[in-house]
Amino acid sequence: MFLPVTREDMAERGWEQVDFVLVTGDGYVDHHSFGTAIIGRLLESRGYRVAVLAQPDFKSAEDFKRFGKPRLGFLINSGTVDSMVNNYSVFKRRRKADDYAPGGKAGRRPDRAVIVYSNRAREAYKEVPIIIGGIEASLRRLGHYDYWSDKVRRSILLDAKADLLIYGMGERTIVEIAEALESGIDVGDICWIRGTCYKSSRPDMDEDTLRLPDFQQIVDSKETYCQSFALQYRSNDYINGKRLVEKYTDTIYVIQNQPQPPLDSTELDDIYELPFEDEYHPMYEEEGGIPAFREIKFSIVSSRGCFGGCSFCALTYHQGRQVRSRSKESIVREAEKLTAKKDFKGYIHDIGGPTANFREPACKKQLKSGVCKNKDCLYPHPCKNMEVDHSDYLEVLRAVRSLDKIKKVFIRSGIRYDYVMADRDKTFLRELCQHHVSGTLKVAPEHISDRVLYYMRKPEKQVFIDFAEEYRKVNEKLGMKQYLIPYLISSHPGSTLSDAVELALFLKEYGFVPDQVQDFYPTPATLATCMYYTEKDPFSMKPVYVAKDMEEKKMQRALIHYNKRENRDTVIKALKKAGREDLIGYLLGGNRGKANESDKRIYKDRRGKSKTVQKRNRKTADSHGGSRR
Known part of the structure; x- marks a missing residue:
């Protein structure tokens, strides 16, 4: 059963009120590749009543009243993709399609969706807590350069007029917030949870807190902007990262708490094996479904995080550099579920993550001291402390491709070829060519x-x-x-x-x-x-x-x-x-x-x-x- 999307769905469950309304810029797909589905199912598993408001009418606040007043709060994201990237090409031309919308039709997601949705939610119910998250909020959590307006914008927390911002992978964070709200703590007093940003009129400074340059300073000086970026970049690890403070006025500060630790293998297994429908909502059938879902329907997420460190990629800032993976057993169970689908034709399209052939932290030192602040694992050359090992990933691939009904397992999420070259054992490259490539890599x-x-x-x-x-x-x-x-x-x-x-x-x-x-x-x-x-x-x-x-x-x-x-x-x-x-x-x-x-x-x-x-x-x-x- 899908999470409720209408009042009628609530009535069928005997609900008079929901605890949370999940607002998203995507069409509703109940699959673990969509953050909305993960957060919704996770909260449901903890006993909370959650409804999904997918691609709401944002021209007024009326649609935000669809489920009535939520008891604990609105949870708002722009969707799987940043709304500005989704709506505009790199040449700033409006895109003609939206693969995350029914039928691929553009226009159902506003520009700067998190800000628009948050302001509409505030219009609907002024006193209800608003928590923003997802990729759009996470990457704009502090002062940042905005390509589309060609200027430095302030934290999205302020423009959205939200109460809390969740950055990074938010499962553990949202559960802690939900428990705090459930216990009666005012949202304005929730200031201790890792992986969040909040507003303060007078921040406390201690040895674990780092004062960033003031917002006006990074607007006025590109050199100062660089200094602020470097401080943030080096404070993005859950072990050695600092609490960050950015001043806007004498009475407005944005505080970024330290990151959450990444989920371990058992926790990831639990998340990815929640009772997802693994389909887009049937209400989209007449419009042709959600195009993006076709690409991932027969794919399996195996890991999170990336120590690749590419300068153009936001994963370092969002998922972190410490890699964690699901167990082989969990991945095999999901593969078996896929083979039972009526339209399964024998092909698993991908088993991977940000980088398919990363399964573990780069080295044991990361587990004790955190990631290095001034060194990269693979750049300019592989670090001598890096443990290069494809054996675990190979075991996963072998186990899945040995299942009945599976003809081929592809790897489409990308491999780091420099990591492959650093591996003295060439077994992975041989099996990659023999079993997981179809003509071209x-x-x-x-x-x-x-x-x-x-x-x-x-x-x-x-x-x-x-x-x-x-x-x-x-x-x-x-x-x-x-x-x-x-x-x-x-x-x-x-x-x-x-x-x-x-x-x-x-x-x-x-x-x-x-x-x-x-x-x-x-x-x-x-x-x-x-x-x-x-x-x-x-x-x-x-x-x-x-x-x-x-x-x-x-x-x-x-x-x-x-x-x-x-x-x-x-x-x-x-x-x-x-x-x-x-x-x-x-x-x-x-x-x-x-x-x-x-x-x-x-x-x-x-x-x-x-x-x-x-x-x-x-x-x-x-x-x-x-x-x-």
Whole structure:
């Protein structure tokens, strides 16, 4: 049975009042890939009465009265995706579709959904507590640069006029808040719970509290903005992180309590095995369902957290760097449930998480002292203390693929190839190729210029080249014809037009045809967004080149797809601007023209190896029509 979505549903359960109304910008899907479903089912398991208000009419407060006055509070999120990212492309054009809405129709989710929903809830019932959470609130919990308005905005807690903000993965936090409210504690007095932000007129300072620069200071100075970001970045661990204080006025402060510890394996098993319907609500059937659900219906979440540390990714800020995983037994039980579905065709689409092949914390030291504040686990090279081990993940994959009715188990959530290369035991790579790839493996080098990779905090290009060769050798031994397709980011902070030309040359020389290219999208709270806004590295304070001009951004992107006919004029313009007219014939004229000797020296072992890879990947490109995008 789904959680109530109407008054009639409440009546069927014999309810006169709900404890919480869960408001979300997504359509209601009762599946553990949707945070709304997890929070709703978790509270239900603790005896609370929860109703779901999915994609409400936000033009007035009327829809927020649908279930009557909630006894304990409104719980508000924008949905699985940030509402501004969901509504606008990186070029700030309004998107024509919303995969998280019925039938994929856009327009049912407002811009800055958390703020809009919270203000409507306050209009509906002024005295009812409002708790905000999810990705949109989590990444805007303190002063932050906002790409869409091109200015520094204050904490969303203030603009939403909410009482509490939950950041990170909120299961433990919401239960503690619910218990406090149930015991009669006023929401304004709930100030001790980890994983929350709250407002204060006079914060207490102690040795575990860190004063950030005042909000007005980060508005006035990009250098100060960098300093504040660096302090926040280094205080995001539950063991060594500090309580943070950000001043807005003499009587308004936003306090961020220390993060919650990540859930352990048993707790994750309990969460992911709550009684979900594992379907979108039937009220959406006539409109064609929820498109995003099709992508994850036969996928299994196996882990949380990521120690990859990519500068453009918000996971470090939201889920944290300490990885935790579900047990093999829990994952197998879910796989068995999937095989019983009428429309199951024998394929598990994914078993993974933020990074599929991370299953445990990077090292034992993290469990005692927390993550390192000034070092990354994989960047610029794998840390000597990192424990590289794929054996547990392999056991999970073997157990699932051995089940009756399962033909194939794919890995689509992405693997860290540098972590694979750091593993001296090549069993995982062999079994990956043999059992979990169907023709092509998609990996994310993101770029190939070592200068850009430095700012991305990704491994140098030689690691990708070595992985591609190792992947080729393994498939050759197995007698399998399988290919690599790279995911790439254009116009990332640090990337010049010359770097984009280097990337185009690499793709040409090695024959790679990228499947997915994303122009860098500055989203709140990432290291790369800080660099984009300030044009500085917040840790060294050295200047960073940033392509902000839309014309240059289009040129950098076009160079990646230099082989597309519609990009020809833009590529020529880019090569002329970069002073590389000598490459026009080489990139655009088939084999006419050639790279100069300095370009050739970019690539190690170019002859032989690159021609083999080139020939193979061109076959893949032909079978895919060049590119799927």
